[in-house]
Amino acid sequence: MENILEVKGLNKTYRNFSLQDVSFSLPEGCITGFIGINGAGKTTTLRSILALTPKASGEIRIFGMDMATNEKEIKQRLGIVLDDGGFYDELSLTEMKDMVASAYKSWDENEYKKYLDRFFLNPKQRINTLSKGMRMKYALALALSHKAELLIMDEPTSGLDPLIRCQLLEILKEFMEKGGRGVFFSTHITSDLDKIADMLVMIDSGRIIFQQDKDILLDSYRIVKGDRKDFNTNIEKLFMNVNQTAFGFTAITKRVDEVRKAMPDSIMERPAIEDIMICNIKGEKKCYCN
Amino acid sequence: MLLQLVKKDFLIVKKYILLMLAVCIIFPVFLIWSAPENAGILGFVLMTVFSIFMLLQYVSLKETQYPKASTLLCALPISRKYVVLSKYIFCILIYFACCLIFGIESFLFPQLRFVKFEIPVFLFLAVSLVLGVYLPLQYKLGYEKTKLFFIVLIMASPFVFAQSLKMKYSLDESLLWQEYRVIMLAGSFIISVLVLLVSSAISIRIYKEADLS
Numbered sequence: 001m002e003n004i005l006e007v008k009g010l011n012k013t014y015r016n017f018s019l020q021d022v023s024f025s026l027p028e029g030c031i032t033g034f035i036g037i038n039g040a041g042k043t044t045t046l047r048s049i050l051a052l053t054p055k056a057s058g059e060i061r062i063f064g065m066d067m068a069t070n071e072k073e074i075k076q077r078l079g080i081v082l083d084d085g086g087f088y089d090e091l092s093l094t095e096m097k098d099m100v101a102s103a104y105k106s107w108d109e110n111e112y113k114k115y116l117d118r119f120f121l122n123p124k125q126r127i128n129t130l131s132k133g134m135r136m137k138y139a140l141a142l143a144l145s146h147k148a149e150l151l152i153m154d155e156p157t158s159g160l161d162p163l164i165r166c167q168l169l170e171i172l173k174e175f176m177e178k179g180g181r182g183v184f185f186s187t188h189i190t191s192d193l194d195k196i197a198d199m200l201v202m203i204d205s206g207r208i209i210f211q212q213d214k215d216i217l218l219d220s221y222r223i224v225k226g227d228r229k230d231f232n233t234n235i236e237k238l239f240m241n242v243n244q245t246a247f248g249f250t251a252i253t254k255r256v257d258e259v260r261k262a263m264p265d266s267i268m269e270r271p272a273i274e275d276i277m278i279c280n281i282k283g284e285k286k287c288y289c290n
Numbered sequence: 291m292l293l294q295l296v297k298k299d300f301l302i303v304k305k306y307i308l309l310m311l312a313v314c315i316i317f318p319v320f321l322i323w324s325a326p327e328n329a330g331i332l333g334f335v336l337m338t339v340f341s342i343f344m345l346l347q348y349v350s351l352k353e354t355q356y357p358k359a360s361t362l363l364c365a366l367p368i369s370r371k372y373v374v375l376s377k378y379i380f381c382i383l384i385y386f387a388c389c390l391i392f393g394i395e396s397f398l399f400p401q402l403r404f405v406k407f408e409i410p411v412f413l414f415l416a417v418s419l420v421l422g423v424y425l426p427l428q429y430k431l432g433y434e435k436t437k438l439f440f441i442v443l444i445m446a447s448p449f450v451f452a453q454s455l456k457m458k459y460s461l462d463e464s465l466l467w468q469e470y471r472v473i474m475l476a477g478s479f480i481i482s483v484l485v486l487l488v489s490s491a492i493s494i495r496i497y498k499e500a501d502l503s
Binding site: 043047050052053071072076078080082083084085086087088089090091095098099100102103104 | 291293294295297298301302304352356358359361362363364365366367368369499501502503
């Protein structure tokens with residue numbers, strides 16, 4: 001599989017935050033989730049990829065082309081969905097669409113109308129009368145009506161109810177069915193990725209923590225539940241995130257075989273993406289609630 | 291695409307455009323009654339200056355209210371150059387719209403016909419100079435920090451206008467003006483265009499490096 005997006009050595013510094021040597025790649029035909037807590041650097045990375053913010057150093061290649069020298073050509077083939085849409089609320093759906101459509105050479109008006117019908121959106125309606133879910137659907141209609149090959153979305157499911165999130169995931173699956181495409185979406189609601197992602201990239205404090213196939217990643221971790229009497233300092237070294245109570249402990253481990261050997265009576269469960277995300281967060285931000 | 295961006299600016303302030311249109315129509319007529327000796331020149335200059343800068347302020351206010359909208363525009367295959375140029379074109383179009391409205395009013399009300407050809411040309415120069423400084427500053431510092439500039443401009447405009455009127459009368463009598471009228475008018479127009487070109491180039495450079503968050 002060819003890489004549809006490649007980020008190499010991306011650096012960007014703000015006063016209180018920096019992206020440090022961010023590198024990852026998205027294979028073609030995959031839905032890739034970009035996970036991390038709020039403030040981890042997801043949005044800054046996405047904006048650097050889209051050349052919305054100047055980077056200190058690094059290389060971004062999309063469809064094999066350098067973003068620095070082929071920005072317009074690349075953007076013709078991207079579908080963009082920003083958190084909350086990024087619309088002018090005073091405009092009607094048609095007025096906003098006219099402006100967006102004028103930017104694309106391959107705008108497909110019929111496709112756009114199909115999406116409006118499917119989402120029950122009235123083209124004469126003003127954007128400020130749309131609910132959050134309707135705004136997201138409208139953003140998708142705009143992003144998918146010009147034969148985009150890579151869909152980049154910043155927190156698309158944030159603040160949406162479960163039904164609309166489910167519909168969104170369905171649309172992404174349909175988008176991928178045509179082949180040769182990719183989806184890259186940032187989120188901190190990892191339950192959506194449990195359902196749909198093929199690949200996961202995690203960022204924390206401006207650094208990439210891992211990039212891995214979702215199923216392999218989930219298979220490499222286990223939640224361990226055991227008796228407190230079995231817990232000691234040697235055992236503790238095998239765990240990443242420990243929560244002790246008066247009766248027992250819960251922890252996450254990557255060293256499954258060693259734990260199984262040391263604590264044969266312990267219960268092991270497959271973790272969710274959220275569990276893996278939390279145990280990979282560095283320092284004081286950790287939450288011991290699993 | 292550029293046309294759509296200009297259209298967008300008009301659409302996001304369409305409520306205020308209707309308001310300014312009403313002011314542009316009523317204000318000169320009101321002056322015929324309240325200040326008949328200077329109704330033409332006063333009406334034309336003030337309606338043009340207020341229309342351009344009030345509407346520009348409203349557009350900037352809306353852009354500040356919806357910062358993600360300009361982020362989305364720049365995430366699309368829309369050049370930042372066009373985003374900047376659309377603002378300049380927006381202001382120039384308002385200027386011509388004011389000229390047109392005033393022209394029609396002068397036709398209907400003969401009391402307004404004291405405005406000669408040089409007034410629109412010199413006003414265009416004055417507007418170009420102010421926009422030429424204001425827009426790059428706004429792109430650099432943002433709307434909030436440059437609001438004061440606009441307030442100063444509005445407050446100072448009656449004084450500047452009174453002073454300009456005096457200069458106009460002395461210019462009318464000067465030999466230089468009578469001899470080289472056409473050259474001076476052409477020069478003013480060329481300077482206006484050059485100022486706008488240089489200013490837009492500076493604004494584009496600033497906006498191309500802007501961090502859109």
